[in-house]
Amino acid sequence: MPTPPAYALVATDLDGTLLRPDDTVSARSRAALALAASAGARHLIVTGRPVPGIRALIADLAYTGLVVCGQGTQLYDADSARLLRSATLDREAADTALGKIEAEVGAVFAAVDQDGVDGVTLIETGYRMPNPTLPALRVDSRDALWERPVIKVLVRHPQLDDDALAAAARGAVGDLASVSMAGPGTVELAPYGVDKGTGIAAAAELLGIGAEGTVAFGDMPNDLPMFRRSGHRVAMGNAHPELRAAADEVTSTNAEDGVAAVLERLFG
Numbered sequence: 497m498p499t500p501p502a503y504a505l506v507a508t509d510l511d512g513t514l515l516r517p518d519d520t521v522s523a524r525s526r527a528a529l530a531l532a533a534s535a536g537a538r539h540l541i542v543t544g545r546p547v548p549g550i551r552a553l554i555a556d557l558a559y560t561g562l563v564v565c566g567q568g569t570q571l572y573d574a575d576s577a578r579l580l581r582s583a584t585l586d587r588e589a590a591d592t593a594l595g596k597i598e599a600e601v602g603a604v605f606a607a608v609d610q611d612g613v614d615g616v617t618l619i620e621t622g623y624r625m626p627n628p629t630l631p632a633l634r635v636d637s638r639d640a641l642w643e644r645p646v647i648k649v650l651v652r653h654p655q656l657d658d659d660a661l662a663a664a665a666r667g668a669v670g671d672l673a674s675v676s677m678a679g680p681g682t683v684e685l686a687p688y689g690v691d692k693g694t695g696i697a698a699a700a701e702l703l704g705i706g707a708e709g710t711v712a713f714g715d716m717p718n719d720l721p722m723f724r725r726s727g728h729r730v731a732m733g734n735a736h737p738e739l740r741a742a743a744d745e746v747t748s749t750n751a752e753d754g755v756a757a758v759l760e761r762l763f764g
Contacts, residue, residue, distance in 0.1 A: 501532070501535040501536045501537045501762075501763060502762055502763075503537055503709055503710060503711040503727065503728065503762060504536065504537055504538065504705045504709040504710070505537065505538050505540055505700060505703065505705045505709055505710040505711070506529070506532050506537050506538070506539050506540065506710075506711055506713075506759065507540045507542050507696055507710055507711070507712040507713070507722060507726060508539070508540070508541060508542065508712075508713045508755055509542055509543060509713060509714040509715060509716075509719055509722075510541060510543040510545060510550070510553070511543070511544070511545070511627065511678075511679055511715075512679060512715035512716060512732060512734060512735075512750050513713050513714055513715045513719075513732055513750055513754075513755060514541075514713070514750070514755050515553075515750065516750055516751055516753075517750065517751050519627075519629055521553075521556070521557060522753050522756070524753045524756045525753055525755055525756045526557070527756070528753075528755065528756035528757075528759035528760050528763075529759065531759060531760065531763045531764060532759050532762070532763045534763075535763045537763065538561060538703060538705070539559070539561055540561060540562055540563075540564065540696065540699055540700075540703075541554070541559065541561075541563045541564065542563075542564040542568075542692050542695060542696055542699075542712075542719075542722055543563070543564065543565055544565075544566065544567045544676075544678040544679070544682070544684065544692075544718060545565060545566070545630070546565055546566045546570065546609040546610075546615055546617070546647060546648075547563075547565050547566070547570055547572050547579065547612075547613045547615070548613070548614060548615060548616075548617075548631070549565075549617075549630050549631075550563060550565060550572075554574045559574050560574050560575040561574060561575070562574070562580075562699045562702065562703070564692065564695035564696055564698075564699055565695075566582075566609060566647045566648055566686070567647075567648055567674075567676055567678065567684060567686045567690070567691060567692060567695070567718060568583075568686065568690050568691045568692045568693065568694050568695030568696075568721070569582055569583045569584070569585075569647040569648060569686055569687060569690055569695075570582045570583075570611075570647060570695075571695060571698050571699060571702075572613070577613070578613075579612065579613050580702075581698065582611055582612075582647060583647065583686075583687045583690045584611050584645040584646060584647055584687065585646055585647060585648060585649065585673060585685065585686060585687045586687075587642040587645070587646060589672045589673065590608075590642070590646065590649050590672075590673065590685060591638075591642060592672060593649070593665075593668070593669040593672040593673050593685055594606055594638075594649065594651070594685075596668040596669055596672070597651065597664065597665050597668045597669065599668070600664050600667070600668045601653055601656060601661065601664045602653075603654070604651050604652060604653050604661075605619075605620060605621075605622040605623035605624075605651070605652045605653075605654070606619075606620055606623060606638065606641065606649055606650065606651055606652075607619040607620065607623045607625070607632065607641070607649070607650040608641045608642075608646040608648070608649050608650070609646060609647050609648050609650070610644050610645065610646055610647070611644070611645040611646060611647050612645075615644075615646075615647070616631075616632075616633050617630065617631065617632040617633065618632070618633050618634075618635050618640065618641050619632045619633070619634050619635070620634075620635055620637070620638050620640075620641060621634065621636070622654075623650070623652055624652065624681070626679060626680055626681035626682045627679075647686070647687075648684050648685060648686045648687075649673070649684065649685040650682060650683070650684050651665065651683045651684070651685065652681055652683070658677050658680065658681065658682070658683055659677070661683045662675055662676075662677040662683045662717070665683060665685070669685065671688050672685075672688065673685035673686060673687065673688055674686045674687065674688050674689060674690055674691055676691065676717065676718035677716055677717045677718060677736070678716055678718040679715075679716050684718070691718070691721040692718060692719060692721045692722040693720075693721025693722055693724055693725045694721070695722075696710070696712070696722050696725050696726070697725050700725070706727075707725050707726055707727055708727040709727060710725070710726040710727050710728070711726065711727065711728040711729075711730065711758075711762065712725075712726035712728070712729055712730065713730045713731075713732065713747075713754075713755050713758070714729075714730075714731065714732070714735065714739055715731065715732040715734055715735040715736065715739060715750065716735070716736050716739060717736055717738045717739060719739055720738070720739060720742055723739070723742050723743070728744050728745075729742060729743045729744045729745075730743060730744065730745055730746070730747055730754075730755075730758050731743035731745075731746045731747070732746070732747060732748075732749055732750055732754050732755075733746060733747060733748045733749035733750075733752065733754055734749040734750055734751070745758070
């Protein structure tokens with residue numbers, strides 16, 4: 497009888513983790529994921545990107561599994577191209593939260609990811625997308641951000657760095673929203689109590705895999721809830737200090753195929 501793999505689930509963040517700086521997955525990483533699959537492990541993408549922002553990538557990878565999207569707000573089945581579940585952020589609460597943040601730190605620029613498999617990312621005047629390769633539509637007023645249900649709000653400040661903005665936002669919004677720092681220039685508000693941890697837990701339950709059977713890879717503080725639901729936690733060499741401190745090990749950077757290096761060791 498074949499020996500089961502040490503880890504049955506390989507959970508990877510995308511930006512700054514599985515993806516190289518040019519937004520691609522290297523041949524080495526593809527081979528390492530195939531190696532894990534041949535040993536019986538499942539791959540689970542866990543990303544802050546909404547569903548429309550991952551379609552091209554999963555097609556390129558021929559990926560047919562589950563995807564946790566939008567900081568845990570969406571669970572998507574790539575095989576059937578179907579949204580299994582989603583959590584929306586109350587739009588009145590989101591607008592109130594932005595007002596509370598601005599009362600603390602001054603004017604901010606905001607964007608939203610709409611709900612649904614065809615939801616659009618809307619950005620108000622002054623907001624600059626941290627990843628210019630992802631599609632976005634500019635609107636003329638903040639009120640226009642709330643025309644359809646949204647899964648999360650993205651916030652930028654003209655002077656404050658991400659750590660300072662995230663700390664101020666957490667102090668200001670209370671239980672109106674969950675605050676995460678997802679990458680350079682990416683502080684986000686999601687439905688309160690929803691994060692990558694709740695997302696990976698929902699996916700793992702469907703797959704019948706416990707936390708102890710999961711190895712997780714990430715680079716930013718928004719990956720901390722995913723780490724808490726995983727048996728082995730790997731921070732990238734380019735990871736935020738907060739995530740490195742919570743990791744069981746630190747691998748090389750995403751530019752150096754840090755995910756592949758660990759998978760080759762675990763499944764080789």
